[in-house]
Amino acid sequence: MEKEVLTLNCQCENCQLRALFFAHLQQDEMLDICNIRKEKSFESNEDIVRRGDKFREFFYLKEGLVKLHIVKSGSEDQIITIAKPLDFISILSIFSSDHYQYTVTALLPSVVCNVDMSLIKSFATKNAAFGFDLMTRLSKSTDIVLLETMDLKRLQLKGKLAYILLKFANHIFKSERFDLPVTRKEIAEYAGVSTENIIRALAEFRKDQLIRISGKEIEILNKNRLTQISKFG
Amino acid sequence: MEKEVLTLNCQCENCQLRALFFAHLQQDEMLDICNIRKEKSFESNEDIVRRGDKFREFFYLKEGLVKLHIVKSGSEDQIITIAKPLDFISILSIFSSDHYQYTVTALLPSVVCNVDMSLIKSFATKNAAFGFDLMTRLSKSTDIVLLETMDLKRLQLKGKLAYILLKFANHIFKSERFDLPVTRKEIAEYAGVSTENIIRALAEFRKDQLIRISGKEIEILNKNRLTQISKFG
DNA sequence: GTCATAAGTTGATATATATCATATGGAAAA
DNA sequence: TTTTCCATATGATATATATCAACTTATGAC
Numbered sequence: 001m002e003k004e005v006l007t008l009n010c011q012c013e014n015c016q017l018r019a020l021f022f023a024h025l026q027q028d029e030m031l032d033i034c035n036i037r038k039e040k041s042f043e044s045n046e047d048i049v050r051r052g053d054k055f056r057e058f059f060y061l062k063e064g065l066v067k068l069h070i071v072k073s074g075s076e077d078q079i080i081t082i083a084k085p086l087d088f089i090s091i092l093s094i095f096s097s098d099h100y101q102y103t104v105t106a107l108l109p110s111v112v113c114n115v116d117m118s119l120i121k122s123f124a125t126k127n128a129a130f131g132f133d134l135m136t137r138l139s140k141s142t143d144i145v146l147l148e149t150m151d152l153k154r155l156q157l158k159g160k161l162a163y164i165l166l167k168f169a170n171h172i173f174k175s176e177r178f179d180l181p182v183t184r185k186e187i188a189e190y191a192g193v194s195t196e197n198i199i200r201a202l203a204e205f206r207k208d209q210l211i212r213i214s215g216k217e218i219e220i221l222n223k224n225r226l227t228q229i230s231k232f233g
Numbered sequence: 234m235e236k237e238v239l240t241l242n243c244q245c246e247n248c249q250l251r252a253l254f255f256a257h258l259q260q261d262e263m264l265d266i267c268n269i270r271k272e273k274s275f276e277s278n279e280d281i282v283r284r285g286d287k288f289r290e291f292f293y294l295k296e297g298l299v300k301l302h303i304v305k306s307g308s309e310d311q312i313i314t315i316a317k318p319l320d321f322i323s324i325l326s327i328f329s330s331d332h333y334q335y336t337v338t339a340l341l342p343s344v345v346c347n348v349d350m351s352l353i354k355s356f357a358t359k360n361a362a363f364g365f366d367l368m369t370r371l372s373k374s375t376d377i378v379l380l381e382t383m384d385l386k387r388l389q390l391k392g393k394l395a396y397i398l399l400k401f402a403n404h405i406f407k408s409e410r411f412d413l414p415v416t417r418k419e420i421a422e423y424a425g426v427s428t429e430n431i432i433r434a435l436a437e438f439r440k441d442q443l444i445r446i447s448g449k450e451i452e453i454l455n456k457n458r459l460t461q462i463s464k465f466g
Numbered sequence: 467g468t469c470a471t472a473a474g475t476t477g478a479t480a481t482a483t484a485t486c487a488t489a490t491g492g493a494a495a496a
Numbered sequence: 497t498t499t500t501c502c503a504t505a506t507g508a509t510a511t512a513t514a515t516c517a518a519c520t521t522a523t524g525a526c
Contacts, residue, residue, distance in 0.1 A: 135328050142326075157482075185504095196505085416473065429476085429513095448474090472524095481512100486508085490504080492503085494502095
């Protein structure tokens with residue numbers, strides 16, 4: 001009977017959370033998680049968590065794409081990073097506070113897997129190997145975010161834009177051709193520049209045959225040159 | 234006899250590492266650490282670790298002040314953050330890689346306490362409470378660094394400068410009057426602007442009676458106004 | 467001490483980027 | 497359908513900031 005529950009609730013063959021995280025848990029602990037886990041779907045533009053919300057559940061992005069951003073009244077949104085499953089941004093700052101420091105919003109239809117926070121915390125405080133693995137992943141993802149942020153800070157406008165376009169092509173979609181999951185305004189909020197200038201730079205990239213654009217559709221035509229701009233531009 | 238070793242090697246009444254971290258360790262584990270720990274002193278401007286160095290030792294800043302920065306040939310230095318003891322930046326990224334991602338350099342004469350990395354890792358993988366505490370601290374300090382970085386990114390030049398001056402006054406020295414531990418160039422590398430403009434903005438702050446400067450000595454004269462600039466400027 | 471090098475300073479100018487204005491197309495709401 | 501709103505787009509202009517040049521003042525090496 002319990003076996004059946006496991007089969008029913010944890011039939012998530014694509015779930016990296018299962019494959020990677022839960023390597024350290026016992027059969028019965030896995031079962032606990034499988035029994036209480038909940039899946040929740042979000043449409044594009046829906047907030048998954050908001051800054052200031054109290055942590056109640058540990059959540060893991062199973063499918064989709066999200067932006068991690070800072071929303072402040074009186075000033076423009078700032079996008080910290082864009083993340084897909086396996087990037088583990090979902091656990092960023094989970095152990096630093098009782099409340100979310102950032103807002104996480106779906107950019108594409110997304111599926112999130114929730115587990116009661118106290119259960120995860122109790123595993124982490126009892127099972128050192130699990131905790132260590134979690135810490136390593138947490139550390140890696142924050143490191144990547146921080147390095148990316150410093151890169152973007154250093155570059156000029158065109159460099160920032162090239163960097164972001166290449167992130168979509170190389171990291172997120174793994175394709176030279178993709179539909180932008182963000183508006184021009186969001187690219188601007190990510191780069192930390194004005195929307196108009198992002199639009200102008202996109203037009204210039206097109207003029208210079210670096211990319212092809214039609215609406216949301218982007219194709220990278222000259223990746224070498226774009227890479228160069230993303231490093232030194 | 235062993236008691237004596239403990240007394241000799243761990244008589245560090247000001248060591249937060251001892252008071253906070255090692256709350257979770259057994260007497261004999263503490264003793265292990267006390268026996269192998271080494272203290273090392275660094276002068277201002279000396280590198281404590283360099284990007285690319287292999288992790289061999291866990292280190293904790295016991296005394297002094299350091300900058301965490303990215304050194305790249307061909308482009309200017311970027312200062313990620315400035316940290317003092319208790320800020321725990323020393324453990325940033327320790328679990329994300331075998332190699333340091335950043336360079337850490339002393340800004341003031343500093344004392345660092347070293348413990349063999351494998352010992353800490355073995356504690357973290359065996360003692361869950363220790364690991365959890367470590368993870369919480371790690372998470373808190375990276376959160377603070379990331380929020381600070383996003384703040385600095387959002388602000389204009391004078392806002393950035395005000396933010397940095399207030400960090401020295403409020404967080405690092407806890408005094409309205411202090412000696413700058415950095416050059417104008419380093420302030421510029423921290424803010425991500427040119428040295429000349431930092432100098433000009435400092436001169437303007439002086440003209441507007443917000444600060445008093447003579448060489449490295451700074452006094453905050455109008456903290457309210459400066460705080461306002463650091464938020465909206 | 468004096469020499470050399472780096473830090474600090476200031477002004478003039480160039481450049482990158484923001485802002486403002488205005489227009490168009492499309493998507494959602496009435 | 498019409499209306500409204502927002503994303504996209506482009507030009508003109510304003511502003512922030514970088515860069516270049518020249519100079520002074522500290523600081524450490526010999």
